[in-house]
Amino acid sequence: MIIWLPLLLLLLGAVVQYGLYFNAVTAVQAAAFEAARQASIASDPARAAEEVVYGFANDTLPGWQEGDRVAVAIESPDCPEPGDDVDVRVTYEVPGFMTGIIPGVSPSAKKLMVYGSAKMSIEERP
Secondary structure (H helix, E strand, O other): OOOHHHHHHHHHHHHHHHHHHHHHHHHHHHHHHHHHHHHOOOOOHHHHHHHHHHHHOOOOOOOOOEOOOEEEEEEOOOOOOOOOEEEEEEEEEEEOOOOOOOOOOOOOOOEEEEEEEEEEEOOOOO
C-alpha cells in the first residue's frame, strides 16, 4: 500500500501539469485571435493588439504579466490600409513543476513555452 502513494502523487502532479499546459495553450491562442481581431478594426493596430493581449487573460493564466512570462510580437504596416494584414504572435511561459513527465520535454527544462498566432486583414473603418 505504501509503495502506491508516491506513484499516485506523481500521477496527480502530472495531471495538474497537463491541465496547466492545455489551459495555457487555449488561452494564448484565444488571446492572439482576439488581439488580431481588435487590431483589424482599430486605427492603431499595434497598440490595440498589445492592450488586448495584456488585458485578456489576467484571470486565466498564472503569472500572466507584461514582460514577465508573456511576449507579444505584432507585425502591421506603419500606415495601415484596408486589406493589409496584421499578424499577432503571443508567447507564454507555463510554470512547470512536472516537465520531466511530458513527452518531448527535457527533464532539466524548468519551463514550457506556449505559442499562439493569428493573422487578420484590416477592415475599412466608417
